[in-house]
Amino acid sequence: MDKLKKKGSDEVSYNDDYLSNDNLNINWYPGHMKKTKELVQNNLKLVDVVIELLDARIPLSSKNPDIDKLVGSKPRIVLLNKSDLCKKEDLDEWVQYYLNLGIKAIPINAMNGNGINKVISECREVSKETMEKFIQKGRKARAIRIMIVGVPNVGKSSLINKLSGKKSTQTGDRPGITKGKQWVKIKGDMELLDTPGILWPKFDNQEVAVNLAFTRAIKDEILDIETLGLKLIERISDLAPEDLIKRYKIDEVGPQPIDTMEAIGKKRGFLVGKNELDYTRIALTVLNEFREGKIGNITLEKPSNISENLEK
Structure with a gap:
């Protein structure tokens, strides 16, 4: 050595x-990640809520700095996944931090489903105004459309499986398992647009x-x-x-x-x-x-x- x-x-x-x-x-930016960023940009107008999935052990590092610009004023929920691997007092600090920013942060464990029901109810809450305006325009009610964004290996596929109640996507402890766009029906008459994980250019x-x-x-x-x-x-x-x-x-x-x-x-x-x-x-x-x-x-x-x- x-x-x-x-x-x-x-x-x-x-x-x-x-x-x-x-x-x-470390300076890594595979081609499929560039395509994923474009996918988010092109499909953001189709969704009502953006779920930003972070690793609770590294909420800052697992946050893609492009997301704020991409999402803009779109209703957003932050999920602190793998919360079982953190101390409660540390999680509470992060929840309060996001609350101060006006964003609801929910600790979850995507593997065992802990916190998933809170995710569904919060999606309904933050999209309520959008759905009401939709109906006021005389249009037929439709499913709430959700997009999940997050870096590779943060637990998106496991989260989708819990939200849908079935094994809808391939999971694994390797970054880059999810490769393309998928619409998945989930609990509570919702639809979810999944995207591969995104990292930044450098x-x-x-x-x-x-x-x-x-x-x-x-x-x-x-x-x-x-x-x-x-x-x-x-x-x-x-x-x-x-x-x-x-x-x-x-x-x-x-x-x-x-x-x-x-x-x-x-x-x-x-x-x-x-x-x-x-x-x-x-x-x-x-x-x-x-x-x-x-x-x-x-x-x-x-x-x-x-x-x-x-x-x-």
Whole structure:
């Protein structure tokens, strides 16, 4: 490994410069995402309500900055998905933040359906004025039309399946599963226009890009997994060190992220040969266990971070 250099048979040093923001060099904008943005623009006039689906662990990073401009004054609901992986007090902060903006934010779990009934009732509420005007014009009542937007792997397909009460779309823990436009009938005489996930042309803020990589909105296959895992260990060491200690049964978080990474590897017995640690396996384990909530309920962003992150 270039970044993890052996100094002896079992001693490893880490080049701290490798932790700088530019090392992952995330700059990703597949062609289908450009097409999806155009799809949203072209079909927005057909819908009554826009559901913006965010990852509750990273509401800022999982928010597409193009959405505000695209949606404009169209009625919008924010859903904080994967809320089961966050602490309640952190969720409450985000709900209040959006309330201050005049937007209803609803914590949900798209996998088990928690919060789905609130989503349906809120869609009815925010579209009430539009539906009343529709009828006042002497036109026949129709289903409320909804569009869901969100970055890849945020849980759109799972949400649609819960809203429709059946398996209408393909799901998977890989970004980019949903490929094209789909109209889906959902509960309460509503229709939903699904779109693939959208990312933006470039990541001006690499911290945002790394947060998306932590939650697998960006494919692991295009990243340096060892560095990504190390960055996650560094972040959790700052936010919730006790969770790392408890999960991996280590004595303490080390003075450097690499020390903690090696302690985890030794506890788990992740070795190649007699003395060399398997850093790839350590990184993948920490990443996957964070994504599954096994390390603890950890929110990587809070409303207090917003001005700081946007101004970087």
